[in-house]
Amino acid sequence: MSSERSRRSSAVHSPSATVPSAPPLPAALPAPRPLQRARDAAYRFIGYPPSRPSSAQNHGEDRPWLSGRLTTLGATENATASHKTGLEINTIAVNGSGTHVLLGGKEIFKTVKIENGVCIEEINLRTAIRSTPTSASGRPRQTYSIDIADVAWAKGNSSHFVAAATSSGKIILYDLGHAGIQAAQLHEHFRQVHKVTFNPHSGNLLLSGSQDGTVRLWDIRDARDQASTLRSKRKYSGQSDGVRDVKWSPTDGVDFAFGTDSGWVQCWDMRNLNAPKVKIPAHALSCNIVDWHPDGKHLASAGSDKTVRVWDVSGHRRGKASWEIKTPYPVLNARWRPSCESSMPADNGARQCTQLVTGYDREHPVLHLWDLRRPALPFREMVPYPSAPTDLTWHSRDLLWTVGREGVFLQADIQHASKVIDKRNLQTFDVSSSGEVNFVVQKLGQQRRSQNLPSKRNTTTFLPGTNNSQSTTDAATGASIDSVAPRSSALTHVSRSWQDDSLDHSFLSIRPARQSKRSNSGVKAPSSSHNPAVLVLDHILRNRMSFSPQQLAVRGILPYHVDPKVFRFLASNYARIPHLAAGADEVQAGSLIRGLQRNHDVAETAGLYQLAQTWKIVGFTAHNFIKAGAGSISAVASDAGALVGGDVGRRGVEQGGDDGPFALGRLLPELLRYYTGRGDAQTATQMMLLLVPLLPCSRPLPDDVAEHNVLAYQDALSLAGCLPQEIAAIVDQHIAHLVQKGLNPLQVESILSTYHEQLLQNRLFAEAASIRKLAFPAFPAVYEDYMTDNHVHLQCSKCGKPVERGAEKHRCEGGDTGMEACPYCWEASSPFGMGRLMATCLLCNHSMHAGCSKEWFGSGGGDGCAVEGCLCRCVEQV
Numbered sequence: 001m002s003s004e005r006s007r008r009s010s011a012v013h014s015p016s017a018t019v020p021s022a023p024p025l026p027a028a029l030p031a032p033r034p035l036q037r038a039r040d041a042a043y044r045f046i047g048y049p050p051s052r053p054s055s056a057q058n059h060g061e062d063r064p065w066l067s068g069r070l071t072t073l074g075a076t077e078n079a080t081a082s083h084k085t086g087l088e089i090n091t092i093a094v095n096g097s098g099t100h101v102l103l104g105g106k107e108i109f110k111t112v113k114i115e116n117g118v119c120i121e122e123i124n125l126r127t128a129i130r131s132t133p134t135s136a137s138g139r140p141r142q143t144y145s146i147d148i149a150d151v152a153w154a155k156g157n158s159s160h161f162v163a164a165a166t167s168s169g170k171i172i173l174y175d176l177g178h179a180g181i182q183a184a185q186l187h188e189h190f191r192q193v194h195k196v197t198f199n200p201h202s203g204n205l206l207l208s209g210s211q212d213g214t215v216r217l218w219d220i221r222d223a224r225d226q227a228s229t230l231r232s233k234r235k236y237s238g239q240s241d242g243v244r245d246v247k248w249s250p251t252d253g254v255d256f257a258f259g260t261d262s263g264w265v266q267c268w269d270m271r272n273l274n275a276p277k278v279k280i281p282a283h284a285l286s287c288n289i290v291d292w293h294p295d296g297k298h299l300a301s302a303g304s305d306k307t308v309r310v311w312d313v314s315g316h317r318r319g320k321a322s323w324e325i326k327t328p329y330p331v332l333n334a335r336w337r338p339s340c341e342s343s344m345p346a347d348n349g350a351r352q353c354t355q356l357v358t359g360y361d362r363e364h365p366v367l368h369l370w371d372l373r374r375p376a377l378p379f380r381e382m383v384p385y386p387s388a389p390t391d392l393t394w395h396s397r398d399l400l401w402t403v404g405r406e407g408v409f410l411q412a413d414i415q416h417a418s419k420v421i422d423k424r425n426l427q428t429f430d431v432s433s434s435g436e437v438n439f440v441v442q443k444l445g446q447q448r449r450s451q452n453l454p455s456k457r458n459t460t461t462f463l464p465g466t467n468n469s470q471s472t473t474d475a476a477t478g479a480s481i482d483s484v485a486p487r488s489s490a491l492t493h494v495s496r497s498w499q500d501d502s503l504d505h506s507f508l509s510i511r512p513a514r515q516s517k518r519s520n521s522g523v524k525a526p527s528s529s530h531n532p533a534v535l536v537l538d539h540i541l542r543n544r545m546s547f548s549p550q551q552l553a554v555r556g557i558l559p560y561h562v563d564p565k566v567f568r569f570l571a572s573n574y575a576r577i578p579h580l581a582a583g584a585d586e587v588q589a590g591s592l593i594r595g596l597q598r599n600h601d602v603a604e605t606a607g608l609y610q611l612a613q614t615w616k617i618v619g620f621t622a623h624n625f626i627k628a629g630a631g632s633i634s635a636v637a638s639d640a641g642a643l644v645g646g647d648v649g650r651r652g653v654e655q656g657g658d659d660g661p662f663a664l665g666r667l668l669p670e671l672l673r674y675y676t677g678r679g680d681a682q683t684a685t686q687m688m689l690l691l692v693p694l695l696p697c698s699r700p701l702p703d704d705v706a707e708h709n710v711l712a713y714q715d716a717l718s719l720a721g722c723l724p725q726e727i728a729a730i731v732d733q734h735i736a737h738l739v740q741k742g743l744n745p746l747q748v749e750s751i752l753s754t755y756h757e758q759l760l761q762n763r764l765f766a767e768a769a770s771i772r773k774l775a776f777p778a779f780p781a782v783y784e785d786y787m788t789d790n791h792v793h794l795q796c797s798k799c800g801k802p803v804e805r806g807a808e809k810h811r812c813e814g815g816d817t818g819m820e821a822c823p824y825c826w827e828a829s830s831p832f833g834m835g836r837l838m839a840t841c842l843l844c845n846h847s848m849h850a851g852c853s854k855e856w857f858g859s860g861g862g863d864g865c866a867v868e869g870c871l872c873r874c875v876e877q878v
Contacts, residue, residue: 044717059213079399079413083112083119089403091391093153093162096203098395102162103409104148109164111176112409114395119409125162128179146172152196154443155222156203156425161220163206165193171208173223173230184223184230188216195246201253205270209243209258217270236268236276245289251296257313258288265301267313278313282321287332294353294534298322302331310356310372310537323541325375327368333359333389336367337414338397343500350533352540355379355502356412357400362388367402369414371502372541377424379507382417384410421507426551435561440553442506562680564762566606571684571759571767573602577689579774580748582737584693589626591688611683615638618667618687622694625664664691665699665742670749681754686772688748692741699742709746716780734778749779756782823866824852841865844872 024735087108091176094101101112102121109126112119126146147167154161160176161183171186171193199205205456206218216232223230241261249255257267263283266276283303291300297314308331309321339351354372365388368378385404392402400412429439434752502508562570575595584592604612648777668691675684700706717727738745752775759768822830822838823846829836830851837850846867848856857860857875865872 007846010678017222056621076500078416079117079411081114081117081119081411083121083409085110085407085409087407088405089390089407089409090148091150092393092401092403092409093151094393094401095153096155096159096393101409102151102153104151104164105401106147107406109146109148109151114162114411117411119411123176123179125174125179126705129174129182132181149192151194152198152206154198154203154206158198158203161223163197163198163220165208167192167276169193169210171196171218173205173220175223182228184220184228186216186218186230186232188232188235189214189861191242192243194244197248197256199248199633200250201248207246207248207256209246211242213237213239213241213243215243215246215256215258215268227607234270234273236270236273239264239266244287247290247292249296250294257290257292257299259283259290259301259303261286263287263303263305265290265299265311267299272823278311280311282309283307285330288330288332291334291336293336293537294339295536298537300334300336300356302327302334302358304330306330308334308356308370309679312538322377322538323372325372326371327360329360329364331358332361333357333392335392335394338394340397340500341532342535342540343503347535350535352500352535354540357392357394358404359389359392362405364388367400368393368420369417371508372537373502375507377507378420379502380414380417382412382414384412399690415501419507426506429771435558435564436555437558437561438553438555440551441856442551461718538589558679561844562682565650566608567682567758568762568764569606571762571764573605574599574682574686575690576770578770579775580689580734580778581693588693592693593619593623593626595690599690607680614671618671618691621664621667622691625694664695668692668695669742672743672751676747681751682760684751685755688743688751689774692738695741695743697737697740700740701742701744705744707743709739710735713745713778717777720780720784722777730777745778749775749781752779753781764843820847820848822849822852823868824848824856841872841874843874844870846870846874 019074085103085108088105089103089108090105092101092103099113099115101114103110103112107126109129110124111122113122114120129146138166146164148164149167150165152163152165153159154163162173162174162176163186164172166172169187169189169191171189173186173546174189175181175182175183186206186208189208189212191211193208193210195209197207199207204219204221206220207215208218209215215236217234217236218230218232220230239260239262243258243260246256246258247259254270254793255267256270257265257278259282263281263285265278265282265287267278268276282301283305284622285304287301287303289302292298293300293310297312299311299313301311302308306327306329308325308327310323312322335357336353337355337357339353342350342352344412355369356372357367357369359367365383365385367384367389369380369383371379384402385406385408387405389404392400395401395411398413398415400414402410402412404410426442427440429437431437575598577592577595581588598617600612600615600619603609603615668687672684673686675681675687701709710731713731713796717730722730735745738748752771756768756771756775759765759771772783772786821827825831831851832849832851832855834849834851837849838847839853840847844865844867846865848866854867856866863873864870865874
């Protein structure tokens, strides 16, 4: 010790050889405190000297490792690193300088040093503990297994202490200067301790949250007196369920918050033992994690109900969440990402924090990075392990430290994690059955830059209160650039931790600032460039709305689309035509004319006046065609002119003839072409059903087209199992007359099939069934998909379920017991006709053959149910 003092003295008082001999040594220094010499040795060996406690104004920003990244790491380099232990790791803690990490688990307890991406194991506390036979007081050490649930590393002058929480309720304090010796035991919780955390402002204060429903405050300075057991200073209760997480406030050294198993979040002042400052029913299920926002006014909570909620605990909106994120899985871990520099020039270099990372339950190993400016979609995602990480923490804005059950400590470079939006289709559309179309598109390329925005490079901002020092920034990314460095060097080696990496023009994009007479946004400039202010979350998200996604969404109605209500009204009220007839006699022709008039009235009632006028013209043309008899409308020109009114109607009909525009042979194909082009299969179908029977066979299709159509239907019907003679009959009765009238049967089938699908989409099943009926058997495209899976079953008289195993076995699906036979004939098939068809009484639910029922209640003289012992009068005698 004396030689050391001599060395210090000579180094200070003897700068040169000409100086006279040193005066006598000063009085001896006071004896070092117990264990101080060992702590000094640990500082020299491990390399984490004690630091001054952080203040409430600059918490987090006085540690450059938290805000930036390694100075030797370029903007495009990947800082991912890992350390394999082979043992399951439950928890992680970081020392005050950010150079070491403490790993804890059932079979592991050690420190690891991380330097320039290289992980080096330094102190294996578990091995040291097992090899030390005595405790700190000199008494024999008690041997037991330590199942570590959480660890914490003290701050400030107490940074040589670490705490380990165990599943038995004990908290064991270790001094890294004497790694194998317990400094003290904190044993007042009687159930598992889930979380321990040291105060960032006063490193000697420790909080612990337990399953016993209490939070306790400890002062570890008492451990310096070599007390084997410490007693808690305060106990905070008021809830009966377990405490899952507890955190100190980053800005106020006396406030803390915790979450409970029942989903409550409570904020306390450690000086007040009576009641919490804030008590919020935050989640429907357990609240697994709480984390303070760097502004100290907002608190994030996450739970098993798949939500992350952000609360304003400063007193403005205590009862309602300010923001909410819906996650895909239950959340077990969540941490705010360290702040970055704001990209808004008016913020004068202030910092902002809008992102947080979430981890989920064991079956979902993915990690999501969310941004509250676009909470519906994660910003980035990564899968570090086969199962979910057990614990995570931020080393800096770019580096995320995680541990898992696989025994691997991973330092992940978050900027090399994949962006979720890159895996999504940014151009998509969908059309509903009601005719609404909704599509979203991504802008191609960036818009022309607004003159209100600063230039992309070499932008100088003068910060008030900093002696007009210049700060050059990249306006596109918000990255700080050294004004004296070459441009190429700045682009390559600038710390990307100062950037807002969400502004990538795909996930988020900054809006051009509007011109305003005000010089700034009201944010006070920081007093020092090394201690920038952190913007309040409300100011970033609610008051400015400075960011928006670069996507456009459009919603509307398809062109030519009919309103679903109008479609249903027309389909339900239009004239019902039972079949597509080849011709019409006088009675049928009159019925078709009345159908045209009815369609006119229905369209006019629906407010479709143009369509109503079309039906009126078509009805007028068909009426005159029928009156002409021979098929020439010009023969009754005088009468037609009177019907439509004056000379205008007469001139229009006189031009009709067989080749005129009002000849049915030309009118119907033109109408079909028009309405099918508009997608109106409903009107096209009605036109066909009402006009095809009236068409003359004077405009047949060309021979090659007609032959092609006939062959197509012959092949289709043959594949459907029809016999040759059946195919010939179908073609003669249903196809040939369409060919002779100049209509393409394939087009007719397409129109009927489209209208049938529209009816089904609008749930008009009866109308759809009528279309299938008139299309059978000529047009299989309409009905073939609805001819299968249609079955008629007998009903079991015992359980009331259909008999699907066959009537001959009399077995219902409700069991293996036999179904009761007909109580009248006791045979499988009725001897009185109608085969095996059964009839069931709705009063007593007894069944019998329909033929037997007719015989029993008819000539049989039965006056009640045929089942013996049943007194039901199934048929009332008149």
